[in-house]
Amino acid sequence: MPNNNPLPNKERMKILRQHMPERPADVRNHDFLEVNLGFQSELAKQEALRCIACAKPTCMHECPVGVKVREFIDLILAGDYLGAAAKIREDNVLPAVTGRVCPQEEQCEGGCVLGKKGDSLAIGHLERFVADYEQKSGKLGLPAIAPPTGKKVAIVGSGPAGLTCAGDLIQKGHRVRVFEALHELGGVLVYGIPEFRLPKDIVRQEIDNMRKMGVEFETDVVVGKTVTIDELMQEEGYDAVFVATGAGLPQFLNVPGEHLNGVYSANEFLTRNNLMRAYRFPEFDEPVYDCRDRNVIVVGSGNTAMDAVRTSKRLGAKSATIVYRRTEAEMPARLEEVKHAKEEGIVFTMLTAPVEFIGDEKGWLRQARCQKMELGEPDASGRRRPVPIKGSEYLMDCDLAIIAVGTSANPLIQSTTPDLATNKWKYIQADPNTQRTSKPGVFAGGDIVTGGATVILAMGAGRRAAASVHQYLTTGVWETSIPAAETTTHS
Amino acid sequence: MFKILSTRQLATGIKQFVIEAPRISHKYQPGQFVILRLYDRGERIPLTIKAVDPQAGTITICVQSVGKTTHLLNLLEPGDSLLDVVGPLGKPSEIKNFGTVAIIAGSVGTAMAIPTTKALKQAGNHVIFIEGARRQDLVVLEDEIRAISDEPYILTDDGSYLEKGLVTHKLLQLLDSGRKIDFVLAVGPIPMMRAVADITKTRGIRTVVSLNSIMVDGTGMCGGCRVLVGNHSQFACVDGPEFEADQVNFDVLVQRNSMYRDAEHKSLDDFLANPERELALVRESCKLRELEEHAAVVPGGPHAK
Ligand SMILES: Cc1cc2nc3c(=O)[nH]c(=O)nc-3n(C[C@H](O)[C@H](O)[C@H](O)COP(=O)(O)OP(=O)(O)OC[C@H]3O[C@@H](n4cnc5c(N)ncnc54)[C@H](O)[C@@H]3O)c2cc1C
Ligand SMILES: Cc1cc2nc3c(=O)[nH]c(=O)nc-3n(C[C@H](O)[C@H](O)[C@H](O)COP(=O)(O)OP(=O)(O)OC[C@H]3O[C@@H](n4cnc5c(N)ncnc54)[C@H](O)[C@@H]3O)c2cc1C
Ligand code: FES
Numbered sequence: 027m028p029n030n031n032p033l034p035n036k037e038r039m040k041i042l043r044q045h046m047p048e049r050p051a052d053v054r055n056h057d058f059l060e061v062n063l064g065f066q067s068e069l070a071k072q073e074a075l076r077c078i079a080c081a082k083p084t085c086m087h088e089c090p091v092g093v094k095v096r097e098f099i100d101l102i103l104a105g106d107y108l109g110a111a112a113k114i115r116e117d118n119v120l121p122a123v124t125g126r127v128c129p130q131e132e133q134c135e136g137g138c139v140l141g142k143k144g145d146s147l148a149i150g151h152l153e154r155f156v157a158d159y160e161q162k163s164g165k166l167g168l169p170a171i172a173p174p175t176g177k178k179v180a181i182v183g184s185g186p187a188g189l190t191c192a193g194d195l196i197q198k199g200h201r202v203r204v205f206e207a208l209h210e211l212g213g214v215l216v217y218g219i220p221e222f223r224l225p226k227d228i229v230r231q232e233i234d235n236m237r238k239m240g241v242e243f244e245t246d247v248v249v250g251k252t253v254t255i256d257e258l259m260q261e262e263g264y265d266a267v268f269v270a271t272g273a274g275l276p277q278f279l280n281v282p283g284e285h286l287n288g289v290y291s292a293n294e295f296l297t298r299n300n301l302m303r304a305y306r307f308p309e310f311d312e313p314v315y316d317c318r319d320r321n322v323i324v325v326g327s328g329n330t331a332m333d334a335v336r337t338s339k340r341l342g343a344k345s346a347t348i349v350y351r352r353t354e355a356e357m358p359a360r361l362e363e364v365k366h367a368k369e370e371g372i373v374f375t376m377l378t379a380p381v382e383f384i385g386d387e388k389g390w391l392r393q394a395r396c397q398k399m400e401l402g403e404p405d406a407s408g409r410r411r412p413v414p415i416k417g418s419e420y421l422m423d424c425d426l427a428i429i430a431v432g433t434s435a436n437p438l439i440q441s442t443t444p445d446l447a448t449n450k451w452k453y454i455q456a457d458p459n460t461q462r463t464s465k466p467g468v469f470a471g472g473d474i475v476t477g478g479a480t481v482i483l484a485m486g487a488g489r490r491a492a493a494s495v496h497q498y499l500t501t502g503v504w505e506t507s508i509p510a511a512e513t514t515t516h517s
Numbered sequence: 518m519f520k521i522l523s524t525r526q527l528a529t530g531i532k533q534f535v536i537e538a539p540r541i542s543h544k545y546q547p548g549q550f551v552i553l554r555l556y557d558r559g560e561r562i563p564l565t566i567k568a569v570d571p572q573a574g575t576i577t578i579c580v581q582s583v584g585k586t587t588h589l590l591n592l593l594e595p596g597d598s599l600l601d602v603v604g605p606l607g608k609p610s611e612i613k614n615f616g617t618v619a620i621i622a623g624s625v626g627t628a629m630a631i632p633t634t635k636a637l638k639q640a641g642n643h644v645i646f647i648e649g650a651r652r653q654d655l656v657v658l659e660d661e662i663r664a665i666s667d668e669p670y671i672l673t674d675d676g677s678y679l680e681k682g683l684v685t686h687k688l689l690q691l692l693d694s695g696r697k698i699d700f701v702l703a704v705g706p707i708p709m710m711r712a713v714a715d716i717t718k719t720r721g722i723r724t725v726v727s728l729n730s731i732m733v734d735g736t737g738m739c740g741g742c743r744v745l746v747g748n749h750s751q752f753a754c755v756d757g758p759e760f761e762a763d764q765v766n767f768d769v770l771v772q773r774n775s776m777y778r779d780a781e782h783k784s785l786d787d788f789l790a791n792p793e794r795e796l797a798l799v800r801e802s803c804k805l806r807e808l809e810e811h812a813a814v815v816p817g818g819p820h821a822k
Contacts, residue, residue: 207736209554209561209601237812246603248736252540274738278750285745285769287776294739302560302733308787311560311585312733313780389772436737438755 030103035078043145044073051369055339058221058305061366062126065155067107073148074102080139085149088137091486093117095134095149102152111160114153119193120186120485122161122228123215125154127329128482129360161231168239172199177499180205180264182249182439185213186481187270187472189232190488191495192241198496203242203264205249210301213272215481217301218293220333222340223363226300250438255446259467266467266495269446269454270488273473275434279325283383284429288315288391292326292334292430299337318342321423323349323394325380326430327357332364334428335372343426346372351379351399351412377401377412381419383427393421433478443468447511453477455508461491462498462506469495518806519553519599522575527657528650530582531625532591533567539574541566541604547632548610548727548759551578552735554601555589556795556802562586563732563754565629566605576602579628579657585784585795592796598803606735607758611725614641615700619691620666621684621713623649623705627657629727630704635665637702643667645698647687649709653678685712698722703762707771714762724762728753731774745769 031038047063048054054061065073077099085095093114101110114121130136130150138146160166177200181188184206196202210216212229237243247253249271258264276291278284295314298304302312322343324335327350339346348367350357353376357364368374382395398418401410435452447455447464454470456463461471471487473479498504520537527533541551550565568577582588593599610633618637622630627648638644646666650656651674663669670687672680680687684705692698701724703713710726717724730742730753737755744753745766751757788795 207603208734209603246601247540248603248606251606251736252544252604274736276738276740278740280750285743285750285773287772291740294733294741297733297739298741303558307780308783310558311784313777313784315776316780389769438736 028100028104029079030100031075031077031079033075038076038078039140039144041072041076043076043148044069044151046148046151048366051366051371054222055336055370058340060225061222062154064158065151067155067159070102070152070155071105073152074099076140076147078139084137084139085134085147086137089117089134090480090482091117091489093134093153098156099147099149099152102156107156107159108163108165110156114156118482118485119190120232120481121153122157122232123186123224124482124485125150125152125157126224126228127219127360129480131361133482161228166235168235169197171197171239174201175199175499177201177265178203178263179495179499180258180262180267181270182255182267183207183213183270183272183472183474184211184233184243185270185272185472185484186215187272187484187488187491188213188268189236190485191268191270191471191492193236193239194489194492195495196236196239196241198492200496200499201242202240203244205247205253206243206245207248208301209245211243211245217297218330218333220296220300220337222336223333248438250442255439255443255465255468265499266469268461268488268491268495269439269463269468269470269474270472270484270491271436271439271474273433273453273478274436276429277432277434278429279380279431281380281382283385283391286383286385286391287389288385288426289383290315290426290428292324292330292428293433295334295428296330296337299341305337305341314341315426316341317426319344320425321345321347322426322428323347323380323422323424324428324430325349326432327352327359328430328432329359329363331428331430332359332367334430336363336367336370338426338428339370339372347424348372348374349378349380349394349396349422350374350376352401352409353377356409375422379412379414380422380427384421391425391427392423394424394427395419396422435474435477445511446470447508451477457507459490460494460506461487462494462504462508464506464508464511466504466506467498518803518810519602521593521595521597521599523595524593527579527628529654530591531579531628531655531657533577533579533628534590534593535575535577536599536602537574538576538602538604541602542569542571542574542576545569545576545605546609547612547636549605549607550735550758551576551602551604552606552732553590553599553603555586555593556600556799557805558798559589559600560586561601561733561735563606563729563735565727567628567631579625581625584781585788588785588788588792589795589799592792593799597800598807600799600802600806603735606754608756610636610702610759612636612640615723617643617645617696617698618700618702619645619647619688619698621647621649621688621701621703621705621709623684623709624651624655625657626705626709626727627662630702631658631661631665633702638665638667642700645691646670647672647684649674649684649705650678651675683712684709685716688713688716692716692720701725701762702727702759707767707774710762711767714765714767718763725759726762726765727758728760728765728770729758729774730770731776744773
């Protein structure tokens, strides 16, 4: 492998990790513009110099889709940013997205040897840098498209899993059509993750690229309602279907008072703001709770909770608080989000769980009855279980409470496709290598199979599904590890 | 995009649209609804499908002007298009032979109740239809009601047309005169549905109401449409919109529907100050979408469907 790094390893390790330029916390927490400004080429080169080009790159190993980190870093050092972007695209078709939202500390950067002694290489920031450079240059080399095979593939859901699969299959010469329930394409990337973390233009550009490659998109189609999978295959002639519908069903706490005005699921709060742009009301028609001078709590501690709490702050909340039943060490959110949230004035109230919401005589939320917790023995997930402390209940003032404790599978498709095997949580069963389901010709991947996970894992599933669909379409052989569904268990 | 093929003014502030929506027309069952969006800054609102013509690939909806979006929609004419229409959503109505059914509808609820009424009639029921309107100019679809029911009653609150009185009075009158009613469907303003529920509950008549909670996606994704039914949270868009009346907590429905009152008033006032401007935005949005749809390159030939 070429090596464009002029420095000896010792010198490389003396360079400190470059900081991502950010907009000041007390400015950005009043608007929805992007927080991170991105590396300029000087910073990027300086950071890239820190890579010691390990013979066995653990960074690449820790990446769920195996991005060739060492090689793209080397191309940055050679000044070939477009080449670096192309190198990433070999394994990851949405680098401008993942560079911004991947939990790098658990993946590539978590595997980086530099991290053992000091700070790991800022791989995410570098990925973002080359991806943005490529988008701005307008020189995205669209991949070659194989001659038409005459086969048709339907993709259900336009989140990262569906988009990745579509992008791969179109290159193989298949005809690909993506069906999306909402009016906008992108899945969680558009309705969940806010503009200040992932500008929607980035997602739109990626989708435009796919359009140019020939992928067809049809919005406003709820598969299972507007058309069923069987109809797609039998009446509209699709030879294969990839189901990538995500885990969109919101979970509530099931405590008294959850119907009060002012209690939202994170999905609703974020959808109103991101998909419907309620933060720009009245320019946009969709309203959302007027947070100005209000006390807001967000229950949960994942990326969704951070996105919701930071959104409420931007909408003018007097106080914006994360309420979580464990401690900071157990919080699943990306480290950077927690750091940004703290800088922006978000309060973190740990070891606390609401047990009741209390409203005024008109049904508007005013307080949450909260219970203090302590950590007990580890549970099945390996995290220490929160145990309520007797007699610790107290009242917390709040006008808006956003529940961000997770999502589950939306059963719309499963309930109209009885021969699609699901597990007891209604997630679709798919082979982890081939993404094949129990139903011939039908593949599934992303959050609808794994439960809420990450963008990059969903993309990985989309890519495996594309390879497997292609194999099925070219050989005609259907083999799957998933046993037939017991049709009687479905209602 | 979804072309408007024809429109008809049904009453003051209530308009009927026939819209090109082939997929929806093929899958529709009575009781289901669509969600639509008019332009790129618009909200998504739910509207009941009143009829479909699968051969022509069309659906019919009836809209009463209440706030900004419905006012704006009611300005559209044949030749205009709707940017987004998604459906059919929600659970279909339960259709079977109950015996004698009473359909009780107020204002635009009449249009919403028609498809289920037709299906109940076809299933062999004796159909009593009680339509209520505040005034003569708000009475809708009288001919259709007369054609699909065995016993049509049309009332106005102020007596300006036909019988004077409330739909609940008529229901009570029938029950007090000893009429046996086996099933009631009430569709209309919340106070009306609640009053009907109160009457039928004490008499043990099974009653279903169609709940108009505020919706966003309509697919079970946000939970904004949740209603309290039998003290459990249910999502009106996927578990409903029809629910057993005696289980419904109407207070919570009224309270949740008031959530955005201030914003709704502001939107409507701003809109009424300059409706032409918004109408132009709607038309521009549709033009842009048309260009986008034309620009989409399809390698394998023209769009299949
Ligand atoms: C608020 C929030 C923040 C997050 N932050 C991060 C982060 O920082 N980093 C990270 O890695 N991950 C993050 N995640 C998780 C990540 O976004 C998901 O794991 C990922 O998007 C899953 O991709 P997917 O393609 O499986 O599904 P989704 O992105 O959920 O897309 C599914 C799509 O299918 C559509 N659909 C559903 N049902 C139907 C149907 N019946 N017919 C047609 N279309 C249908 C949906 O409308 C949606 O557009 C976050 C999630 C949320 C909610
Ligand atoms: C399943 C269902 C079927 C419906 N069918 C019809 C129909 O066939 N014809 C018809 O005229 N109306 C119907 N409605 C009501 C219609 O959706 C509302 O009148 C419309 O959303 C109001 O929008 P607006 O912007 O004009 O008014 P707004 O100013 O937004 O609101 C005015 C009133 O409408 C209610 N409302 C506001 N937004 C929504 C929303 N997204 N969903 C429901 N209610 C809302 C508010 O509580 C308020 O009282 C139906 C509602 C539901 C839930
Ligand atoms: S409208 Fe969002 S869940 Fe019903």
